Amino acid sequence: MRIGELSERTGTPRRLLRYYEEQTLILPDRSANGYREYDERIVDRVMQIRGLLDAGLPTRIIKQILPCLDKPKVIHISDATPEMIATLELERDRMTSRVNCLTRNRDAIAEYLDAVRGDVRSAGAVARA
Amino acid sequence: MRIGELSERTGTPRRLLRYYEEQTLILPDRSANGYREYDERIVDRVMQIRGLLDAGLPTRIIKQILPCLDKPKVIHISDATPEMIATLELERDRMTSRVNCLTRNRDAIAEYLDAVRGDVRSAGAVARA
DNA sequence: GTTGACCCTCACATGGATGTGATGGTTCGA
DNA sequence: TCGAACCATCACATCCATGTGAGGGTCAAC
Structure with missing residues (x-):
């Protein structure tokens, strides 16, 4: 195309x-x-x-x-230099951090949205808690 | 400070x-x-x-x-406008997408790293799988 | 064979996060 | 009281992903 x-x-x-x-x-x-x-x-x-x-x-x-x-991963395994591997490990960990951060904040947003969508009484109840 | x-x-x-x-x-x-x-x-x-x-x-x-x-979420619930809520819902979903994308790719990297770290035979086994 | 809808290669512009440095005020200890 | 180590504002620079448009080929349909 x-x-x-x-x-x-x-x-x-x-x-x-x-x-x-x-x-x-x-x-x-x-x-x-x-x-x-x-x-x-x-x-x-x-x-x-x-x-x-x-x-x-x-x-x-x-x-x-x-x-x-x-998909055919093996082709590339041969030309994996140590620096390359180090880079990938680092990036893998950075991605994990990102996932954690995003998940945490997304869940908080979701929770907030749930609270907002709930009726006023339940929100008030939360307020008093 | x-x-x-x-x-x-x-x-x-x-x-x-x-x-x-x-x-x-x-x-x-x-x-x-x-x-x-x-x-x-x-x-x-x-x-x-x-x-x-x-x-x-x-x-x-x-x-x-x-x-x-x-933490005291309720304070902000009152001033939640409909557009605000829509924005948050959208952003929540975008964050979910990001999490999925990152997780998928991170897992692939991890898998690759495992393959590279593994001895050549096991890599070959993966190749044949 | 001309027109319209594609494609090409520049090249300059923008917006957002960040770097860097100039110029100068405040504080505090030697 | 002087100098080092903070702080302030301001302004310009950079990097990267993107926008935009000029100037110009290709090709199919009419």
Whole structure:
């Protein structure tokens, strides 16, 4: 597919698809006329990129973790340098921290919303508690 | 405490503490000489802000969700406008998405790391699975 | 063969979080 | 009283993800 379709299917501006390519997160090939040609699988990858970006990871990090998320993992095991592994461990832990932080705060928001949605009497009861 | 101590205790540059104040995420009072004076509780709050920022939330949103995370929730229930509630619900869902995305990818990284750390035979076994 | 809808490559702009430094006031101990 | 170590404001700089648009090819349909 070409960039327009990918853009629509992923809800991602073309500009960003080109940007992700520039950051070497994706690597479309080109048809004779120079148009980018995207593989079907790239759809999922773009979604993943967006999700991670939205979760606060910079493209530099995403670029490093993407390769080890591909299903046939073993291919990439060979070229795992010690620094690479250290980076991944660190990033894994950072992601865990993020998950914890987000979960904690989301639960608090949910709890608040539940309280607000509850009728006034129950809210008053909470107030007196 | 003054800004220097808060900075050290939270690992946050002074610059950013002032920035968060400018964004009205925190509201220190001032001593006679104009120095910012921070309450003990602000330490946790700053950590929370940093965590949320790191998880990809903009200060604008953080500002909205912080009030409903304070323990005596009920105080803020009264001034909950419908738009406010809608915003919170949306943000709660966005946070859930982020948690899912992060968890998924973190688990994949962890799995990869386990595979890399494991000996070659077990990696081969995974490959054949 | 022209038009419209695609695509390309620049390149400059913006917004948000952060860095850095200039300039100057306050406090406190040597 | 002087100097170090705080603090203040202000302003400009940077990085990164994104927006926007100019100037120009490609191609299919009419």
